Amino acid sequence: MPLEGERVALEPLREDHREGLWAAAAHGEIWEWLQPVGRDRGDFDEWFARGLGACEAGREGVFATVDRRSGEVVGSTRYMTIRPEHGGLEIGWTWLAPRAWGRGRTWRRSC
Numbered sequence: 001m002p003l004e005g006e007r008v009a010l011e012p013l014r015e016d017h018r019e020g021l022w023a024a025a026a027h028g029e030i031w032e033w034l035q036p037v038g039r040d041r042g043d044f045d046e047w048f049a050r051g052l053g054a055c056e057a058g059r060e061g062v063f064a065t066v067d068r069r070s071g072e073v074v075g076s077t078r079y080m081t082i083r084p085e086h087g088g089l090e091i092g093w094t095w096l097a098p099r100a101w102g103r104g105r106t107w108r109r110s111c
Contacts, residue, residue, distance in 0.1 A: 003063070008100075010063035010077065013055045017064040018048055020073030024097035034095060051078065061089075065096060074100040 003010040011017070022044055025037050037047045054060035061079035066072065075096035082089045 002066075004068070007068060008074070009066045009068055011066055013048075013052055013062040013064055013076070015052070017073055018045075021048065021064060021076060024072075024074050024076075025095070027098050029098060030095050034093075037095075051076075054078075054080075065100075067100065 002012070022041070025044060028039065031037065031039065037044055051060070051062040055062040060082065063077050064073050065075040065077060067074050075094070077094035078092060079089045080092055
């Protein structure tokens with residue numbers, strides 16, 4: 001079941017997201033502060049397979065981030081270190097293709 005907002009939907013990772021994610025990950029500036037995923041197809045496919053396996057096994061919630069207007073895959077995020085006994089989890093491994101940067105809601109000061 002996707003999580004949907006006004007601009008994006010987070011869809012549980014599926015095999016049909018692979019090529020869209022590969023295209024979204026191809027921008028080196030994404031990986032300045034994260035471990036590279038999109039520079040080498042072998043590394044990307046390994047990252048994708050691990051994420052898909054973790055999602056299918058219920059160890060992590062791995063999502064493709066999809067632009068709701070265009071239907072284009074623009075990135076990924078995941079729920080990890082899931083701790084049902086504490087009702088907690090971590091959100092991480094979040095990245096977006098540069099074409100999606102700065103395209104969301106503009107925050108305004110309310111005072």
